[in-house]
Amino acid sequence: SIKDIRRNSFSYYEQVMSDRVIERMSLAEMLREAVDNGEFELYYQPKINLKDGMVVGAEALLRWHSRDGMVPPDRFIPIAEQTGLILPIGEWVLLQACEQAHIWRQEYPEFHMGVNLSPAQFDLDYLPRLVADILKEAQLPAEALELEITEGMIIEDIDNTVQILRSLRDLGVEISIDDFGTGYSSLSYLTRLPLDILKIDRSFMFEVPDSRDSTNVVLSILALARSLNLKVTAEGVETEDHVTLLHDHRCTYIQGYFCSRPLPVAEFEEFMRHRQCRCANCEGITWFSQ
Ligand code: C2E
Ligand code: MG
Ligand code: MG
Ligand code: MG
Numbered sequence: 261s262i263k264d265i266r267r268n269s270f271s272y273y274e275q276v277m278s279d280r281v282i283e284r285m286s287l288a289e290m291l292r293e294a295v296d297n298g299e300f301e302l303y304y305q306p307k308i309n310l311k312d313g314m315v316v317g318a319e320a321l322l323r324w325h326s327r328d329g330m331v332p333p334d335r336f337i338p339i340a341e342q343t344g345l346i347l348p349i350g351e352w353v354l355l356q357a358c359e360q361a362h363i364w365r366q367e368y369p370e371f372h373m374g375v376n377l378s379p380a381q382f383d384l385d386y387l388p389r390l391v392a393d394i395l396k397e398a399q400l401p402a403e404a405l406e407l408e409i410t411e412g413m414i415i416e417d418i419d420n421t422v423q424i425l426r427s428l429r430d431l432g433v434e435i436s437i438d439d440f441g442t443g444y445s446s447l448s449y450l451t452r453l454p455l456d457i458l459k460i461d462r463s464f465m466f467e468v469p470d471s472r473d474s475t476n477v478v479l480s481i482l483a484l485a486r487s488l489n490l491k492v493t494a495e496g497v498e499t500e501d502h503v504t505l506l507h508d509h510r511c512t513y514i515q516g517y518f519c520s521r522p523l524p525v526a527e528f529e530e531f532m533r534h535r536q537c538r539c540a541n542c543e544g545i546t547w548f549s550q
Contacts, residue, residue, distance in 0.1 A: 288343050290326055291336060295348055299325050302356050303522035306531060307374070307493060307513045310506060315532060317372035319408070319515060320357035321522045322349070341380055350381045351390065358398035358405065360525065365404060368532065374406040376438065382413050388427035395431070402432030408459065409435065411443025418449055429454045436493065441477055450488055457512075458485050462496020465516070469501055482509045 294300060304318035324331045340346040354375055361373035381387060395402055407428060414421045414437075425435055436457035441464060460481050467474035478494070485492045494506050497516030506514055520531055 287331070287336060287339050288345075290328075291324075291340055291343065291345050291349075294324060294326060295345065295352065299327075300349065300352065301325060301524065302353065302360065303524055304360070304528040305515055305522035306520045306528070307515045308519050310503075310511055310514055315368075316370065316513060317361075317374065317404075317406075318528065319374040319522075320353060320360075320376075322353055322376075337378065341378055344380065346378045346380050350378060351394070354391070355394050355398060358394055358400045361404050362398050362400045364532070365400070372404045372406060372434075373400075374408055374436070376408045377413075379410075379413050379416075382409065382421075382424060387424060388431065391428060391433065392431055395433075403434070406434040406436055406457065408438040410438050411440070411445045414449055414453065415443070415445040418452065421449075422453060425454050441481060447484075450484075450490075455490060457491045457493055459493045459495055462516070465494060465496035465498070465502055468505060475505070478505070479509060482506075482511055486510070 301323045302320045303323050304320060306315045307317050307319065308314065309316045322333050322337070324333075324336055337346065340349050357373050357375045361371060364371045377387075391405075391407070395405065428435060434456040435454065436459050437455060438459045439461040440458040442461045458481060460478055464474045464477050464481075468478055469475050482492055491512040493513040493515055494502070494511050495515045497503060497506065497514040497518045499518060502516070503514065503518060523531060
């Protein structure tokens with residue numbers, strides 16, 4: 261009967277829910293231990309300057325090698341945020357990334373490092389001092405650090421955001437808006453905030469050039485950034501078509517599988533030895549000079 265079906269589907273629903281709750285609980289517990297057990301590792305994805313094809317730096321991306329295998333950030337970062345564990349994890353990320361940038365700057369003096377911030381870290385009193393302390397500890401000049409925030413962090417409280425960004429900018433770090441174009445905020449904040457870079461969300465790139473709309477969004481972001489005097493990083497750059505379009509419209513930096521996936525330290529160093537992107541895809545692209 262309908263009743264049985266309802267009951268069954270309800271208990272199925274309950275079962276799925278409780279599986280999820282259990283998974284979340286155990287993930288949270290595993291996360292708690294992961295910090296102490298050193299189960300985290302940073303991977304580094306090269307950022308390429310579109311003018312000359314040179315590697316200008318990297319984005320640090322967190323990887324968790326749990327007992328049960330690799331857990332992707334999209335699965336554990338939300339839990340780390342809900343449990344507050346993102347604070348110690350985020351601190352570890354920031355210090356680790358800055359120390360690595362310091363090492364790489366011995367060989368590549370211009371090298372710069374992008375680090376993702378999560379909403380919980382975006383606290384007025386705490387963050388600028390923390391960043392200053394970490395830069396000092398890592399002996400990294402502030403201009404070598406780019407902090408990536410998302411639109412969601414801005415709309416919460418624009419005045420507060422202006423203050424936090426000002427004090428971060430006063431240190432000398434660069435600020436970028438990650439996943440730009442996916443948020444729901446009004447664009448008016450762009451003129452009020454001290455910003456350096458817009459990062460075009462990868463979901464738009466994936467539909468370029470097949471979707472006219474997504475292509476137009478990408479071109480609009482590039483035009484908007486130019487009029488506001490901001491640099492642009494395109495992420496999710498996977499094809500030669502992407503590169504050509506972005507190059508023709510004077511995008512500043514590209515980041516994506518076209519150049520390289522995020523790499524562990526040793527592999528990143530191997531990549532850096534060429535200083536220029538020489539992956540199978542890039543070879544033969546004329547604008548990668550010499
Ligand atoms: P994100 O900051 O937007 O990072 C870019 C993501 O796009 C990375 O995913 C990267 O591996 C992926 N990606 C780069 N190029 C391509 C491409 O050409 N094709 C495709 N399909 N993907 C590409 P990842 O490493 O899985 O990270 C996902 C998200 O997790 C990040 O998005 C960021 O929001 C968050 N995240 C990663 N590390 C950290 C961290 O240390 N702290 C915080 N708060 N969030 C982090
Ligand atoms: Mg990012
Ligand atoms: Mg992004
Ligand atoms: Mg993201």
